[in-house]
Structure formats: C-alpha cells, structure tokens
Amino acid sequence: MILSAKKIxxxxxxxxxxxxxxxxxxxxxxxxxxxxxxxxKTTLLKAFAGINQPRAGEICLDNKSLYDLSPLLRARIVAMVTTTWPSNMLMTGRDILLLGRYPYLSGPHYGPHDDEIVSELAGSLNIQDFVEKPFFELSDGQKQKIMIARALAQKTNFLFLDEPFTYLDIKQKDWLFEFLRNYAQDKQVGILFSTHDRFIVDQLDHVFALDGKGGGAIITKEDVPAYLASF
Structure with missing residues (x-):
C-alpha cells in the first residue's frame, strides 16, 4: 500500500x-x-492518520481517498500516537493496549487472540513489568511506551508518531529507535515520526523536511546539516 498526499x-x-x-x-x-x-508537523501527521482532513487536495490510499473509508476500516490501516494522554486514567496499561484491538472486535468482549497480541507486544517492548499497573501511576516514559504499544496492537499498515522519544532516557531512546526501524522493515509497516532530536536525525537515511513557509520535501541525510543550519 502507498499513502499519497496530493497537493494538500x-x-x-x-x-x-x-x-x-x-x-x-x-x-x-x-x-x-x-x-x-x-x-x-503534528498537523501533517494527523492528516495522514485520518484525523485532520485537508482543506484542499487529498490524501489517497492506493489512489482511493483515505476519507472515503469508514473510521473502523481506517483504524485497521493507520494509527497515531500523540504527545498528550488522559491525565487521570484509571485503566491499566493492559487495558489500554486492548483498546488497540477495538477495530477488530466482533462481539462484546476481547478474545484470546487479542490477549495473545497484547502479551506479545508487552514482551517485545519490555513493558511487562508495569503493564498491569494503573496508567496514572506510570512515569511519562512508561506512558509513552504503553501508547506506542497500543498503536502497534492495531496491526496497521502505517504508523504515525508525534515526538515518540521525548520522555525517554538516552538508553531507552536508542533502543526504541532500533525497535521501530526493525519493526518497519520486518512487518512492512510505514512509520513516519516527528522529532527534534539530533541524535535520532543523524541515524535516518531520509526525512521529510518542512521549510516553515508551507512547503516540504524529502531530503537525504547528507542534506540534513544544511537544512538544520537554515533554522
């Protein structure tokens, strides 16, 4: 699948x-x-995720408008993690991960397959030590990993992340970056994420760079220093 922004x-x-x-x-x-x-950046990510509709142009999925799809079908194709969370959520981390399975729910309850996916992701993202705790008790870094795991539980074709490394220490940041890069390749999931982190930027082969004047273009890592110097 290809998501295309067409003169939006x-x-x-x-x-x-x-x-x-x-x-x-x-x-x-x-x-x-x-x-x-x-x-x-956030506005563009939300448009690709089907949250903000462009006021001109269109976003297409294999030449069909993303916004012609039902919200439920869109939720099986695109997922997004934002920088804000509910401040007093009594649900546990596991409860939140299960919300990622909602687009596939065929009855009133989640099934064994949903529980299996959630448990597998908890292990893959090293969140099993706190996934059973109430969300409001977690640190910001732990909350961030829970929300990323929730998006991955949707099993979408595309994932959009707004500043996913903000609350993580250096070791966790490096680990999550490698996890997401490998996940994109192994699962063939398109991942686009915003960042201000130079450590992360230096490891990318390609970025989509906004020029601050309403435009943007894909640039390679060789062009990044000149782009950043223009800030």
Whole structure:
C-alpha cells in the first residue's frame, strides 16, 4: 500500500500552515519528519492518520481517498500516537493496549487472540513489568511506551508518531529507535515520526523536511546539516 498526499493544504485553527504538499509514503518506509515549532508537523501527521482532513487536495490510499473509508476500516490501516494522554486514567496499561484491538472486535468482549497480541507486544517492548499497573501511576516514559504499544496492537499498515522519544532516557531512546526501524522493515509497516532530536536525525537515511513557509520535501541525510543550519 502507498499513502499519497496530493497537493494538500492544511490549517491549524484559523491559520494556514501547509500548502501544496505532495508526498508518497509506502509500507516499510521509516522516515523522520523535521520542521521548526509551528511549521505543521503534528498537523501533517494527523492528516495522514485520518484525523485532520485537508482543506484542499487529498490524501489517497492506493489512489482511493483515505476519507472515503469508514473510521473502523481506517483504524485497521493507520494509527497515531500523540504527545498528550488522559491525565487521570484509571485503566491499566493492559487495558489500554486492548483498546488497540477495538477495530477488530466482533462481539462484546476481547478474545484470546487479542490477549495473545497484547502479551506479545508487552514482551517485545519490555513493558511487562508495569503493564498491569494503573496508567496514572506510570512515569511519562512508561506512558509513552504503553501508547506506542497500543498503536502497534492495531496491526496497521502505517504508523504515525508525534515526538515518540521525548520522555525517554538516552538508553531507552536508542533502543526504541532500533525497535521501530526493525519493526518497519520486518512487518512492512510505514512509520513516519516527528522529532527534534539530533541524535535520532543523524541515524535516518531520509526525512521529510518542512521549510516553515508551507512547503516540504524529502531530503537525504547528507542534506540534513544544511537544512538544520537554515533554522
């Protein structure tokens, strides 16, 4: 599958932030998304995830509008992790992971297959030590990993992450980066994530760089230093 932005324009509140953005994003791609604060990174991620609809142009999935799909079908194809979480959630980490299985729910209860997927992800992401704890008791870094695991539980073709490494220490940041890069390749999941972290940026082969003037383009790692110097 390929997700394509075709000359899209996006706004944040009344302000136009992106104009004439065209970008093909395929399964298995692992790209960073760079840009100044306020340049439209989160707005673009939400558009690809089917949350914000462009005010012009369209986002297509294999040449069919992403927004023509039902919300339930979209949730089987695209998932997103934002930078905000409910502040007083009484659910456990495991409960939240199970929410990722909702698009596949055929009855009133989750089944053994859903529990198996959740347990497997808890082990893969090294969150089994705190996945049974109430979400509100967890550290910000632990919450971040729970929310990423919830998105992975959706088993989508594309995953969009807004600043996924923000709350992690250096060791955890490096580990999660490698996990996501391998996951994209092994599972053929397209992963696009925003970041301001130079350590992460230096490890990327390609990034989609927003120019702060409403435009953007794919650049290679060789072009990143000049791009960052323009900030």
């Amino acid at each position: 324009a996006l706004s944040y509140s009344p302000r136009s932030v992106l104009q004439d953005i065209s970008f093909d994003f395929a399964q298995g791609n692992f790209f960073g998304l760079l840009g100044k604060n306020g340049s439209g």
